[in-house]
Amino acid sequence: MRNVSEVIEQYLKQILQQSPGxxxxxxxxxxxxxxxCVPSQINYVISTRFTLEKxxxxxxxxxxxxxxxxxKIKLHSHGPVLDHIFRTIGSHMDQSASExxxxxxxxxxxxxEREAAIMKAAMAREVLTLKLPLRDEIRAKLLKAMLISLLSK
Structure with missing residues (x-):
């Protein structure tokens, strides 16, 4: 059985998908x-599941x-996607933002889904056992390299 947050998230995504704009x-x-549910539950769902990073x-x-x-931000082609990646990642990126x-x-x-799972595993703080800010710098460089390799084909 799914929890209320998941149900609210799926409902909002469904009506977003049906929305013309x-x-x-x-x-x-x-x-x-x-x-x-309480209104703070709605706030929680929106603040954790409808972020700019997502x-x-x-x-x-x-x-x-x-x-x-x-x-919903729409990414239409690989050129703008690569631009978006460079703007989003920058020189440092924490694990939450990379996910x-x-x-x-x-x-x-x-x-x-498989590519995302592999990259998430490589970006995990348990794998990148370096001290901050070096860990976030390495994560940003690795993620950029992997995504550019995948998306520029």
Whole structure:
């Protein structure tokens, strides 16, 4: 049985996919009522599963007519994807951000589930047993090299 966070995440992804512009606006309290949970559960799902690293832009407006707007970032071709990779990775990258980028590329169909799993394993802090900031520098260089190799074919 899936937990409430997973159910909310899947629901939001489904309505995002059905949205013509890839953008949805939701009312946090309405969604909490729909899933019979507290509004902070909605905040948790959005803040952990709809991050920029995972390919989403989230805006919120508080107050009476407040809303949360979620937009899926679309990566259309390999040129812009490589640009996005260079902007996202930079000279340092922590494990969480690297996993988010790999998730985004897998979701977009640019890398396979197997390729993502292999790269995640190579990026793990248990494998890169170096002290910070060297670990994040090495992770960024390795990830760039692997992704460029995969995506520039």
């Amino acid at each position: 890839g953008v949805i606006e939701i009312q946090r309290n309405d969604l909490a009522d729909q899933f019979n 390919g989403y832009i989230v805006e919120s407006k508080r107050g009476g007519g407040g809303y949360i707007r979620i937009q 988010g980028l790999l998730y985004q590329l897998e979701e977009g169909g640019f890398i396979s």
